[in-house]
Amino acid sequence: MKGKYTIGQLQKRAADGEKLVMVTAYDYPLACIAERAGVDIILVGDSLGNVVLGYDTTIPVTMEDMLHHTKAVSRAAQKTLIVADLPYGAYEINAEEASRNAMRLIQEGGAQAVKLEGSQWPALVKEMTRRGIPVMAHLGLLPQTASLWQGYHTHGRDEATAWALVEAAQAMEEAGAFAVLLECVAAEAAKLISEKIDIPTIGIGSGPDCDGQVLVSYDLLGMGCAYVPKFVKQYADIGNIIEQGFRAYADEVRQGIFPDATHSVAMDEDEAKRLY
Numbered sequence: 118m119k120g121k122y123t124i125g126q127l128q129k130r131a132a133d134g135e136k137l138v139m140v141t142a143y144d145y146p147l148a149c150i151a152e153r154a155g156v157d158i159i160l161v162g163d164s165l166g167n168v169v170l171g172y173d174t175t176i177p178v179t180m181e182d183m184l185h186h187t188k189a190v191s192r193a194a195q196k197t198l199i200v201a202d203l204p205y206g207a208y209e210i211n212a213e214e215a216s217r218n219a220m221r222l223i224q225e226g227g228a229q230a231v232k233l234e235g236s237q238w239p240a241l242v243k244e245m246t247r248r249g250i251p252v253m254a255h256l257g258l259l260p261q262t263a264s265l266w267q268g269y270h271t272h273g274r275d276e277a278t279a280w281a282l283v284e285a286a287q288a289m290e291e292a293g294a295f296a297v298l299l300e301c302v303a304a305e306a307a308k309l310i311s312e313k314i315d316i317p318t319i320g321i322g323s324g325p326d327c328d329g330q331v332l333v334s335y336d337l338l339g340m341g342c343a344y345v346p347k348f349v350k351q352y353a354d355i356g357n358i359i360e361q362g363f364r365a366y367a368d369e370v371r372q373g374i375f376p377d378a379t380h381s382v383a384m385d386e387d388e389a390k391r392l393y
């Protein structure tokens with residue numbers, strides 16, 4: 118494929134029944150590897166607050182943090198679609214500020230789209246879409262405000278809340294969102310939402326019937342020290358591999374094994390003799 122993967126291509130693939138694959142990445146090397154692995158979308162999630170910056174929540178993550186990490190990812194991902202999170206405080210004040218922040222993530226950061234959390238933003242999504250900003254909506258568990266309001270739990274577990282989520286997703290579709298991310302939504306409700314809207318749904322902890330799936334890369338790779346939710350499947354154990362590498366290096370340094378002659382640059386023999 119030549120050039121960047123577009124939102125239109127993504128939507129067509131989902132409409133043709135192909136599952137979309139999204140992972141988070143926050144830096145250059147991980148984004149290079151994600152692109153090499155052929156994922157469809159890289160999310161520069163504000164989960165970077167928990168995963169790489171060590172915060173308890175995503176609330177402290179700033180626009181400057183998001184820009185810094187989005188720039189690193191976009192230098193790596195030449196073809197993969199990049200979605201960047203609008204962090205807490207970057208879109209709630211008014212449409213002008215939200216649009217300006219979204220455009221910074223696209224123009225300065227190199228993302229192709231932004232994501233924002235909550236069902237209360239159809240008017241904002243409509244305005245941002247009118248201004249040419251592709252928006253992914255995020256419904257269900259909303260990490261930016263969960264610690265303040267709803268807590269951390271599965272959404273749409275009864276008929277009424279499942280239909281409320283359907284209506285919220287439909288409102289986002291009508292407003293112009295190009296996809297809806299569903300976090301911790303009961304599998305049956307996520308299936309219903311996926312059937313009731315034409316734009317792709319991307320699930321995390323929301324069962325198998327979404328049009329695509331997303332996981333936090335550090336969770337799926339077994340690489341972090343942040344809390345790992347129950348719905349995560351771990352596909353690799355990179356954390357232990359890294360730890361083993363550090364331990365082996367430390368042992369060799371402490372025993373004087375590293376660096377040996379093959380990992381040192383020697384002087385010319387005659388020059389060396391002159392030194393002593």
Ligand code: KIV
Pocket residue numbers: 141160161162163164165202260298300321331333
């Ligand atoms: O910030 C993030 O990584 C997310 C995921 C939970 C999908 O929004």
